[in-house]
Amino acid sequence: QVQLVESGGGLVQAGGSLRLSCAPSGRIFSSYVMAWFHQAPGKKREFVASIRWSGGITNYADSVKGRYTISREDAKNTVYLQMSSLKPEDTAVYYCAGAAYSRGVLTTENAYDYWGQGTQVTVSS
Numbered sequence: 001q002v003q004l005v006e007s008g009g010g011l012v013q014a015g016g017s018l019r020l021s022c023a024p025s026g027r028i029f030s031s032y033v034m035a036w037f038h039q040a041p042g043k044k045r046e047f048v049a050s051i052r053w054s055g056g057i058t059n060y061a062d063s064v065k066g067r068y069t070i071s072r073e074d075a076k077n078t079v080y081l082q083m084s085s086l087k088p089e090d091t092a093v094y095y096c097a098g099a100a101y102s103r104g105v106l107t108t109e110n111a112y113d114y115w116g117q118g119t120q121v122t123v124s125s
Contacts (some may be wrong), residue, residue: 002026002114004096009119012086016123020081022096022116027077030054033099033106034079036070038092038121045095047107049081059106064090086123093118 003025012018022034035050049060049070058070069082079096097112104111 002098004098004114004116006094006096006116006119009094009121011122011124014086014088014123014125016086017082017084018086018121020083020094020096020119020121022079022081024077024079024098024114028053028072028098029100031101033102033111034070034072035097035099035106035112036079036081037095037097037109038090039095039118040089040092043092045109048094050106051079052102061107083121086121088123088125090121091123092121094121 005023008020030053032053036048037045038048039045047061048064049068051058051070051072067085072079095118096116098114099112
């Protein structure tokens, strides 16, 4: 069983940046897909970005394209979400997710096997 631990959330002013990290407890194999979702108060959890561990192919929600960057660091077995030009509407709990292999629609929660506990990101205006 893989456990995902997120870190890096916090309070930032609009226009600022934050970097989230996700460290799986077990080894990440090349077949894995890692992703970030977020859930704003009163809303459903939504896809933010994904990355295939092998090859590093990425995908982003339209709302974050050009502002967020997902990446992975093999040596540290860690996935990052670099968030820039943050807006108040980016305020949410951000969750790291992992899939043992690519299946289904990677922008949906059902495609993922493992979830972190979430980290709060608050953007003030």
